[in-house]
Every structure is written in C-alpha cells, then in structure tokens.
Amino acid sequence: MGEGTTQHRNDAGIATAIGILAQRFGERLSTAPSMREQHGHTLTWLANQPPDAVVFVRSEDEVRDAVRICADHGAPIIPFGAGTSLEGHLNAPSGGISIDLSALDQIVAVHAEDLDVVVQPGIRRKTLNDQLRDTGLFFPIDPGADATLGGMAATRASGTNAVRYGTMKDNVLALRVVDARGEVVTTSRRARKSSTGYDLTRLYVGSEGTLGIITELTLRLHGLPEAISAGICPFASVAAAAEAVILTIQSGIPVARIELLDEVQVRACNAYSKLTLPETPLLLVEFHGTEAGVAEQAARFGEIAEDLGGGPFTWTTRAEERTRLWTARHDAYWAGLALRPGCTSFSTDVCVPISRLAACIAETKADLEATGLIGPIVGHVGDGNFHVLPLFDPADAAEVAKVKAFVGRVVERALAMEGTASGEHGVGQGKMKYLAAEHGDAAMATMAAIKRALDPQGLFNPGKIVAP
Structure with missing residues (x-):
C-alpha cells in the first residue's frame, strides 16, 4: 500500500x-x-x-x-x-x-549485576533513565523524541548514541509479544547469548506492530561513564566534516556521539536555542570514558579535524554546557520549522556505508539548491545516517510535489550507494514503495510469507511495511 x-x-x-x-x-x-x-x-x-x-x-x-x-x-x-x-x-x-x-509504564525488574532491566512497553526512555540513575547504569538509545520503549523496539530506533552503543536491535535481549491468537510469545531468556531456535527477538524488533503487540522488554544496560567530554568543531564544508567523521571512525577512536549539522541547521539552532555557534558545517562530538581517556580521545579527534582544515575544536566536561549543546541538537526539528513560519516539513532519513557519506550528503545539498528548497541537514553520521528536513507550504500543490520528488531522489541516491531507505525512521506507509528496490523480490516474498504465517487475517497494523 x-x-x-x-x-x-x-x-x-x-x-x-x-x-x-x-x-x-x-x-x-x-x-x-x-x-x-x-x-x-x-x-x-x-x-x-x-x-x-x-x-x-x-x-x-x-x-x-x-x-x-x-x-x-x-x-x-x-x-x-x-x-x-x-x-x-x-x-x-x-x-x-x-x-x-x-x-503499561512500569519497570518490572532491575538486574544490576547482569546489566539488564525488564520493562513494560509504555515506559518512556527519559523516565527509565531517571529511575535507573541511582544504580549507576543507563539505557543508551536516544532517538531524540521521548518515545516509549515498546515503540522504539517496534521501529528499531537508534539515535545519537548508536555509533558506540548500537541500535534497539543490539540492546533488546528478549520480548513478550501478544500474537494474532491472543497468546503470549516469549522470544528469549535473559542470557546474553543463545544458539537455540530462530531469533524471534530480532524478528519482532523493527516489525512496526505488524506481527504482534510487544507487552514486555528485557533491555541491555550500560554503566554510566566516569567522565564525558563534548565539543564543537566547525568546518569549511560539509564534505570536510564528513571526511573527518570517516577518519575518526576508521582510526578506532571510541566516539560516543558524532553529529553533523550543516550551515542551514546551525543557523536555525542559533536562532531557536539562543546559541552563538559558528554558522558553518559543524560537528558535535561526545566521548565517554575515564578523565584521561576522554581527554586523549578529544585530542586525537582535534588532530584529525585540523588536518582537514577544521577547527578550532573546543570541548568541555561541564555538564551544563554539554546539556545546552545536546538540547539544541534534539530541538533541531523545531528549529528547522522556524526557518519558514507557517510551513511544514517532511523529515526523512537515509543511511549509507560510511565511505559514501560525504558524497551522499554533498549530492543531497546540491539537489536542494537546484530544486530551490530550504532543507536543513543533520545526521548521526558516525554510522552513515543523516536526516534532511525540506520545508514547504502544504497548501501549495506545486511545492508539495517538488518535495515529494526530492525525497524520492534522496532515497534513490542512498540505494544507489548500497544504503537503505531509512536508518531509523522505519517504513510505515511512507517508505513501503522503496522496499522492493532495496531488498529484492525474493526477500519481499519471504517477508510476506512471515506476515501471512503470523497474522493470517492481516489484522496487525495493516497497510504497513509489506502486503501479506
């Protein structure tokens, strides 16, 4: 559909x-x-x-x-x-x-010694981490929105910390799911690994409610780092910033977050969040570890940035300054909307192999300019994922058509670079039409067979991901 x-x-x-x-x-x-x-x-x-x-x-x-x-x-x-x-x-x-x-928003059990927690699906990620704080542990997946953990698992969410901690598929150990018969399926035990049976946990993570309803999750936890440093580094171009990301990852620097804001998004954040960031392409970077470790990581990143003409790289371990930066990053959507008051947007994302990241972003920016659209770009670029936010007047049919065509080209560009139509927003209704090109007919037939087997009436979230 x-x-x-x-x-x-x-x-x-x-x-x-x-x-x-x-x-x-x-x-x-x-x-x-x-x-x-x-x-x-x-x-x-x-x-x-x-x-x-x-x-x-x-x-x-x-x-x-x-x-x-x-x-x-x-x-x-x-x-x-x-x-x-x-x-x-x-x-x-x-x-x-x-x-x-x-x-259904409760913590069922915390197993601090095993680094896991059992939760109901309606608990929100900020609430979970607030309640975990005294244990010295945290759940790292941060998609920006204060989403529920059940929804995050259903859409295979990721976010700013994914470059170090992975996505929901890496941090969900087990699920309880109500299936089409009204029975409860337990997908796994709390053990960290198993070689028995099909991996039902990964089947339901990312299924977007089309195969059943998640009623309980067992999640992997991580220790709160001893020290956190975060900073900003401006670059002359998006290409240079992207190259710095690639070299940082290839050098094995254990960066926790590395986010790209193009000059349009930086301008929007300055206006919306009352900041004074340099209005050029910018990387926001964060490191987790010991006091000595984060200082060493920051120094190594600064050297890479300098070699590519970036800088100065300024960083801090002060919590209030870090919070101010990341709050502005999480408010990027609303900041972008403020660039054209009265207009709306289509927030879309793609993900490509990191070696193709610079080219994909550069071509997307050139496309925006040629199309005459305002479209801030932000990205969880440490894993090749970026978002573009084209702004348009929903009452202007020609502008709506222009944006739809642009979004299609962004996806086609990512697929041509061996990427994916969505790194974290999911499929839903909006990106169903791209799945065959990405996965191929045989894989789509397999998905449809799974859907028919687990939901023979086609009642769970119909019209999403794949036709049964």
Missing part, C-alpha cells in the same frame, strides 16, 4: 468488536473524534487516518483480551505508544482499533 491509501474496511466486524470492547473496557474505550485523530498519524505530511476506536489497556491480560475480541470479528489492530513515529505507522487505513499501551 502507498502513502495515505485506504484498504477494504470490515465495517460490520469493527462495529461488533467496538460493542464488545465497550462492555469489557467501559470508559477506557473512546470513539471521540478528537481522541481517534490523536491516535492516527499526526507528524509530517501523511494524511491522518484515524482508527474507529481507542482502547486504553492496563495489563498484558487486557492486551490479550482486546486482541482476541478484534481477531474474532476481523477488526484491524494498531498498537500505540507515544505517537512520535514519522512514517504513518499509527494510521488506520482499514479502520479498526488503536490499542494504547501508555499505561
């Missing part, structure tokens, strides 16, 4: 399911238009396709009950966490029931 499309609706089955769900959940089922719209897609340009009803669950057993009722009557099921996804994951093109998991 493509973006904003509508599939066949089972009106009778949906109506019957809503009636039974109302008896089961009472006031925790809502058909109010405003609530339904809130649980459809609310970010970027995809049209909002709200569910027919929203059910607020409070336990795994209630998830099972809701799934069984929907399955008995052929009503589509759309899991909902925090609503921060960007590719239409929450839309209901066939109507159906949104199952809101936000009340």
Whole structure:
C-alpha cells in the first residue's frame, strides 16, 4: 500500500468488536473524534487516518483480551505508544482499533549485576533513565523524541548514541509479544547469548506492530561513564566534516556521539536555542570514558579535524554546557520549522556505508539548491545516517510535489550507494514503495510469507511495511 491509501474496511466486524470492547473496557474505550485523530498519524505530511476506536489497556491480560475480541470479528489492530513515529505507522487505513499501551509504564525488574532491566512497553526512555540513575547504569538509545520503549523496539530506533552503543536491535535481549491468537510469545531468556531456535527477538524488533503487540522488554544496560567530554568543531564544508567523521571512525577512536549539522541547521539552532555557534558545517562530538581517556580521545579527534582544515575544536566536561549543546541538537526539528513560519516539513532519513557519506550528503545539498528548497541537514553520521528536513507550504500543490520528488531522489541516491531507505525512521506507509528496490523480490516474498504465517487475517497494523 502507498502513502495515505485506504484498504477494504470490515465495517460490520469493527462495529461488533467496538460493542464488545465497550462492555469489557467501559470508559477506557473512546470513539471521540478528537481522541481517534490523536491516535492516527499526526507528524509530517501523511494524511491522518484515524482508527474507529481507542482502547486504553492496563495489563498484558487486557492486551490479550482486546486482541482476541478484534481477531474474532476481523477488526484491524494498531498498537500505540507515544505517537512520535514519522512514517504513518499509527494510521488506520482499514479502520479498526488503536490499542494504547501508555499505561503499561512500569519497570518490572532491575538486574544490576547482569546489566539488564525488564520493562513494560509504555515506559518512556527519559523516565527509565531517571529511575535507573541511582544504580549507576543507563539505557543508551536516544532517538531524540521521548518515545516509549515498546515503540522504539517496534521501529528499531537508534539515535545519537548508536555509533558506540548500537541500535534497539543490539540492546533488546528478549520480548513478550501478544500474537494474532491472543497468546503470549516469549522470544528469549535473559542470557546474553543463545544458539537455540530462530531469533524471534530480532524478528519482532523493527516489525512496526505488524506481527504482534510487544507487552514486555528485557533491555541491555550500560554503566554510566566516569567522565564525558563534548565539543564543537566547525568546518569549511560539509564534505570536510564528513571526511573527518570517516577518519575518526576508521582510526578506532571510541566516539560516543558524532553529529553533523550543516550551515542551514546551525543557523536555525542559533536562532531557536539562543546559541552563538559558528554558522558553518559543524560537528558535535561526545566521548565517554575515564578523565584521561576522554581527554586523549578529544585530542586525537582535534588532530584529525585540523588536518582537514577544521577547527578550532573546543570541548568541555561541564555538564551544563554539554546539556545546552545536546538540547539544541534534539530541538533541531523545531528549529528547522522556524526557518519558514507557517510551513511544514517532511523529515526523512537515509543511511549509507560510511565511505559514501560525504558524497551522499554533498549530492543531497546540491539537489536542494537546484530544486530551490530550504532543507536543513543533520545526521548521526558516525554510522552513515543523516536526516534532511525540506520545508514547504502544504497548501501549495506545486511545492508539495517538488518535495515529494526530492525525497524520492534522496532515497534513490542512498540505494544507489548500497544504503537503505531509512536508518531509523522505519517504513510505515511512507517508505513501503522503496522496499522492493532495496531488498529484492525474493526477500519481499519471504517477508510476506512471515506476515501471512503470523497474522493470517492481516489484522496487525495493516497497510504497513509489506502486503501479506
């Protein structure tokens, strides 16, 4: 299915399911238009396709009950966490029931000696780390938005720390998932490795709610570093900044975060966050380790930057200064929107092998200029991932068409460089049309077979990732 499309609706089955769900959940089922719209897609340009009803669950057993009722009557099921996804994951093109998991927000168990934690899917990442602070441990995946951990697993999220700590697929040890039968599948144990059976954990991580509903996660934790240093380094061009990233990674410097902001994004951040950063392409860099270690890493990075004409590289270990920088980075989306008040954007991302990063970004910037679009670029460039935020007037059909074509070219460019259509936003509705080109017909047929086997009625988040 493509973006904003509508599939066949089972009106009778949906109506019957809503009636039974109302008896089961009472006031925790809502058909109010405003609530339904809130649980459809609310970010970027995809049209909002709200569910027919929203059910607020409070336990795994209630998830099972809701799934069984929907399955008995052929009503589509759309899991909902925090609503921060960007590719239409929450839309209901066939109507159906949104199952809101936000009340399942507790830590089940902390195993500090094993460096893991068991959580419910509705807990948000900032809350989790706030509650872990006294243990000396933290969960490192930071996609920017204060997303739920269930949603982060479902979309295989990553973010600013991925270059050192990996993505959700590297940090989820086990899941509990309610499947299409209303049964609970436990994908693994807490052991750090296993060579038994299929890797069901990795199957569900990134499945975007199309194969089941995550009701519990066991997550890998990491020790809080003794020292953290962070700094900024300006460059004369995006190409030079990207080359510095490549050399830093190839030199084996254990950088924790290395983020690129082009000159357009730096200008936006200065205005929005009241900063005075040099308005040239800029790298934000962070190192984790001992006091001596972070100082050595910063010095080595500074030498690489200087060799490429960058600098001066200024860094600090002061927490308040680091927080100010990273807050501005996380506010980059809102800062970018402020460049054209009254306009909207389509935040898209791609990821390429790091050796192709400089070329991909340079060609994308040239494309923006030739197209006449304003589009800030930011990136988790340590792993070859970057985002572009073209701004446009949604009431201007010609401008909308121009942006859609541009986004298509960004994806095609990444695929031509042996990259992927999305490094972390996921597929949803927005990028389904690129999957065949990226994965090939045989892989798509395999995905469709898995979907049919695990969700034979096609009820879990229909119209996303792959047609059954």
